[in-house]
Amino acid sequence: MNYATGSRARAVGGPIFTKTVVALLLIAALAVVLIAVRFALGLGATTAMNDGYAWGLWIAFDVVTGTAFGCGGFAIALLVYIANRGQYHPLVRPALLTSALGYSIAGFSVLLDLGRPWLAWKIPFMFWHWNPHSVLLEVALCIMAYMLVLWVELSPAFLEKARDSGSATLRNFAERTLPILRKSMLWVIALGMLLPTMHQSSLGSLLLLSGPRLHPLWNTPLLPLLFLISCIAMGFGAVVLESTLSSRYFGRSAHRDMLASLGGWILPIVSLFLLIRVVDLVVRDQLGALLALDRYGTMAAVEIALFAASIVMMRSQSQRLRLGNLFRASMCLMAAGTLYRFNVYLLAFQPGEHWGYFPSLTELLITVGLVAGEVAAFIVLVRLFPILEAGSSTTKIDPSPAGIGSTSPTA
Amino acid sequence: MGISRRFALKSVATAAGTALARAIAPAKADAYERVEPADDAVGMLYDTTKCIGCKSCMTACNEANNLPYDTRGESAGRWHMPFDLNEYCKNIIKLYKDDETGEQSFVKRQCMHCVDPACTTACMLGALYKAEHGIVRYNADLCVGCRYCEMACPFNIPKFEWESRAGKIVKCELCAHLVAEGKLPGCCEVCPTGAVIYGNRAELLAEAHRRIEAEPDRYVPHVYGETEAGGTQVLYLAHLDFEKLGLPDYGDRPVPQTVKTIQHGIYQGFVAPVGLYAMLAAVMMRNRRQQSEEDTKDEG
Numbered sequence A: 001m002n003y004a005t006g007s008r009a010r011a012v013g014g015p016i017f018t019k020t021v022v023a024l025l026l027i028a029a030l031a032v033v034l035i036a037v038r039f040a041l042g043l044g045a046t047t048a049m050n051d052g053y054a055w056g057l058w059i060a061f062d063v064v065t066g067t068a069f070g071c072g073g074f075a076i077a078l079l080v081y082i083a084n085r086g087q088y089h090p091l092v093r094p095a096l097l098t099s100a101l102g103y104s105i106a107g108f109s110v111l112l113d114l115g116r117p118w119l120a121w122k123i124p125f126m127f128w129h130w131n132p133h134s135v136l137l138e139v140a141l142c143i144m145a146y147m148l149v150l151w152v153e154l155s156p157a158f159l160e161k162a163r164d165s166g167s168a169t170l171r172n173f174a175e176r177t178l179p180i181l182r183k184s185m186l187w188v189i190a191l192g193m194l195l196p197t198m199h200q201s202s203l204g205s206l207l208l209l210s211g212p213r214l215h216p217l218w219n220t221p222l223l224p225l226l227f228l229i230s231c232i233a234m235g236f237g238a239v240v241l242e243s244t245l246s247s248r249y250f251g252r253s254a255h256r257d258m259l260a261s262l263g264g265w266i267l268p269i270v271s272l273f274l275l276i277r278v279v280d281l282v283v284r285d286q287l288g289a290l291l292a293l294d295r296y297g298t299m300a301a302v303e304i305a306l307f308a309a310s311i312v313m314m315r316s317q318s319q320r321l322r323l324g325n326l327f328r329a330s331m332c333l334m335a336a337g338t339l340y341r342f343n344v345y346l347l348a349f350q351p352g353e354h355w356g357y358f359p360s361l362t363e364l365l366i367t368v369g370l371v372a373g374e375v376a377a378f379i380v381l382v383r384l385f386p387i388l389e390a391g392s393s394t395t396k397i398d399p400s401p402a403g404i405g406s407t408s409p410t411a
Numbered sequence B: 001m002g003i004s005r006r007f008a009l010k011s012v013a014t015a016a017g018t019a020l021a022r023a024i025a026p027a028k029a030d031a032y033e034r035v036e037p038a039d040d041a042v043g044m045l046y047d048t049t050k051c052i053g054c055k056s057c058m059t060a061c062n063e064a065n066n067l068p069y070d071t072r073g074e075s076a077g078r079w080h081m082p083f084d085l086n087e088y089c090k091n092i093i094k095l096y097k098d099d100e101t102g103e104q105s106f107v108k109r110q111c112m113h114c115v116d117p118a119c120t121t122a123c124m125l126g127a128l129y130k131a132e133h134g135i136v137r138y139n140a141d142l143c144v145g146c147r148y149c150e151m152a153c154p155f156n157i158p159k160f161e162w163e164s165r166a167g168k169i170v171k172c173e174l175c176a177h178l179v180a181e182g183k184l185p186g187c188c189e190v191c192p193t194g195a196v197i198y199g200n201r202a203e204l205l206a207e208a209h210r211r212i213e214a215e216p217d218r219y220v221p222h223v224y225g226e227t228e229a230g231g232t233q234v235l236y237l238a239h240l241d242f243e244k245l246g247l248p249d250y251g252d253r254p255v256p257q258t259v260k261t262i263q264h265g266i267y268q269g270f271v272a273p274v275g276l277y278a279m280l281a282a283v284m285m286r287n288r289r290q291q292s293e294e295d296t297k298d299e300g
């Protein structure tokens, strides 16, 4: 397989400012205005966050959930480059783009959320002040580095466009850069798998410090493991969503067979999550709390049920080959992962009875606006650059659903 | 081919698994190096049985720290009336009252100056740090306002300047600036009944036990903070369950223990991440080589 070039991806072309894009950009513009208000008035006046719930929607959704959706690139890379399933290669670029955008939004949201964002540069540069025990420091550094890695991994798409462009300078630059990228890409991609392993698990470790104030249904030393496993499943969900929508709007192949087989890889991963989640509850003697079906038990049960439902929907290759079904399963998976993260960060966290949190309109609209901007950027970029594979896929697909550890008959 | 793929998956899974096992195993084995209070650790001892709820210490705290009074809300600009610790309040006297039993008690809340603090473990650049005498201090120059300290502190102590556009963290620093001049912390200076006193932690602890021994009927026979959450430098004596006063039974396990053990297990000497990186790269190279061999075969 080819890491940097030789992709059969083609720019979709067509008009940039379609009605959809304009509508999305208008929503994003509203967010830009509100962001200005947030900086003018401060966090207290514009958000519902408080000294009890010091982290709100922006951290729980934009960062913790958004980057998990952005793990599509990570999940596909694991499959293509480590499990050596080169046939899934057409999924790589669009997944990378989704990831790069998702992570960029997350990084931006952090800047909104910080009380003193103009000091954020100190985090990467003042290394002599680094606190080796701070999980947040690790998360911050990893996410910054991964953002960079994602755009580098995606850069061949932009360079290919430059190579085919009219400008001699651009062409020159691309022709000189592409071979270098091709040679070094392996190391970048490996980094692109190491970094998410580190920080996605650490997003779970973050709340280990809040342990004493975390509801026992979620307070387990296995938080990092559960966050890591579920991010792969959520990333897969995002890839299915993106593929399905791309096929609908751009008439490109939805790569149905590929997604279905990919689902075969995800199935054991989701099952593993569920197994660990439930065994952990049993071992820590929390089944009673779950079955109490109070506010906490119910939310935990819904979260577990959503994971289980996605497993049922994806149980066999024939089920997965029905695109509508696979799509629903993926939505279910994304919802499950989102709920799990919200549960840990907002519901399980208990600063005391007299504190409460529900996001303010400003917080909500900014988040919605950022997502709208992200979707608009995706549409524009796939129209301009070779991201999606042209026409319907002719790649031969391994017909049997591949499970983890199964061997391939293609040799 | 089939075998090598299996090998590839296995080796990566093993690398990841080893990292995890290393992370979880020591958590069980309790290899955690407990932080002991320094010999010169200072602190405060607060005794609910002596507190009359005059709140002099609250205003004294604002005076000592140049902090404006919190006259928002119902006080309508007239009194210092914070609802809880907040950006204008580093020290608060709360009242616990049970109408049925008639039990009541005041309780003073401020930073506990933990021996092994969650807040300093959380803070990325060490804006919150353990300073001289074990006082947990704050350096705004290194604070980005992430508020992770608020999420981490088991006692809900650090507060954020929500009303500011450059929000900093506000919390009791044991009046380190006064202590350095040989003065008493604001609250201890003004307390008319000696309900809160300042001193060397070891001496305060001895004093607390002396009081319990002298008047066993007066106190719950326990000094809160002696071991709680790994020990705190502010100690409490009470005549009611500490839990009722908002001082939960956290056991004596330091709050940072779990996360430090796991992080240490995974990241010690960066062996596991570097190993995993090398493994990922090696597997990819192997895959690539096989691929090109296949391609040549196909063409030939």
Ligand code: SF4
Pocket: B110, B111, B112, B113, B114, B117, B118, B119, B120, B136, B152, B153, B154, B155, B156, B157, B158, B171
């Ligand atoms: S009470 Fe909270 S703020 Fe004070 S030292 Fe302990 S963890 Fe830090």
Ligand code: SF4
Pocket: B122, B123, B124, B125, B126, B127, B128, B142, B143, B144, B145, B146, B147, B148, B149, B150, B158, B169
């Ligand atoms: S808000 Fe400031 S003091 Fe608190 S953890 Fe973040 S950087 Fe440290």
Ligand code: SF4
Pocket: B060, B061, B062, B064, B065, B090, B091, B110, B171, B172, B173, B174, B175, B185, B186, B187, B188
């Ligand atoms: S030691 Fe100083 S800052 Fe802390 S509560 Fe007392 S007066 Fe306030």
